[in-house]
Amino acid sequence: MAVKIAGYLLDLDGTVYLGERLIPGADRAIETLRTRGRRIVFLSNKPLQARRDYAAKLTHLGVPASENDVINSSYVLARYLSHHAPGATVYAIGEPPLLAELRAAGFAISEDPKKIEYVIAAFDRTFDYRKLNIAFQALRRGARFIATNPDRTCPVDDGEIPDAAGVIAALEATTGRKVETVVGKPSHHTVEVALERLGLPADACAMVGDRLETDIVMGRGAGLTAILTLTGVTPRDAVSTASVMPDHVIESITVLPDLDEKLNT
């Protein structure tokens, strides 16, 4: 019998783990899917860690993963820029792992507004006025304006903290310009990198995540099967009023193998 869903794009926080805790049974569920030959890639919108750090965390939690199994927004951004402006001189409001990702992809990083061709706005817990002004001056001189992820806030152990939306908004408000591209979820740029990694077409893949406005919007928009899991930020009663509906809703990733079986028969 033909396999319909051969690949899964799995969101991380809220789907595979919650902070530092694995969703109970996520390890066995993923192992089961892999045993059936399903290809899996893990997605995060956070540009704060290197992909190998996510892989190490997953492996430590019982889900063996390598750097190549993980796609985050800094990686998607480096891929996007490699395609559109290889070797460009860039400036990023971002943390060291983002800068390392950019350098590794062959970009020159400059703080000279006259030289900066691309300004990159990201989630940056070391954001300050000096960085804002460098990016501002470069944008006023005509630099391109892109961002890693559109999130307003990032969940942390004791609540939430300001995410990349604050950096994007500060630059938009002071320059009068609008960000041109935000590559992270729900952008199609993230899907494209993930499908390329899986080596599968969109209609052979499912996106699994806990956020309607990113995971489900992105999955449906790109033609994937969109599966909402209820272990993260979305309660079940929010589903009925969603502007973009998931194709399927599961209590937890634990039951994803059951759904996989149904989808593939």
Add this chain to the structure above:
Amino acid sequence: MAVKIAGYLLDLDGTVYLGERLIPGADRAIETLRTRGRRIVFLSNKPLQARRDYAAKLTHLGVPASENDVINSSYVLARYLSHHAPGATVYAIGEPPLLAELRAAGFAISEDPKKIEYVIAAFDRTFDYRKLNIAFQALRRGARFIATNPDRTCPVDDGEIPDAAGVIAALEATTGRKVETVVGKPSHHTVEVALERLGLPADACAMVGDRLETDIVMGRGAGLTAILTLTGVTPRDAVSTASVMPDHVIESITVLPDLDEKLNT
């Protein structure tokens, strides 16, 4: 004959001086108006210096002024808060002179989001993520949200730098809330403090400034005679397409005594 215009609200940068240079003849023009008994107050949207610093600068440039002749957005904000929430616990994203103004007006300044009743967004060249997060946490807990001035950028010797609009936007984008009040020009709060200082009603005063969207909008909106001067950011050909038109246009403050004579005959 009755005096019609008895008081002048004079914008500073672009109207009385340009950076560190007096507009040629501004000293004599202001002296002439004062000799005629006109009352004068100087307005700035910048929350960066204390009012006595503006007074010292004016005096140094040949326009004698005391602290009480100057109104800037940090002073208007302290006055506004003194009226609405005397003694409140506040947190300001702002520079030391703003904090000093708030302390002098009897406000407690706290970095504890649980205690903060008002978050104040201002022009702050020492803005950083730590400040953003303190303000964010306080706003998420329900603190009120006000700002000194709405300016996107601030002119400096070699161009412009990001102003308070960046701070406001970063907080709005991450909290999902909107700033409730911005007290600086073109707000009526600034006019009210200025008229109180002059001891005159709106229709006995003229607002003189170089910016259509702040000085002229505010003057017209509050029922003052609005006079645009062309020594600052607005070129003459921008006047014909302004959404709010000035009552009068002058080449420079130098000729304000001539206009004063016409207005008062």
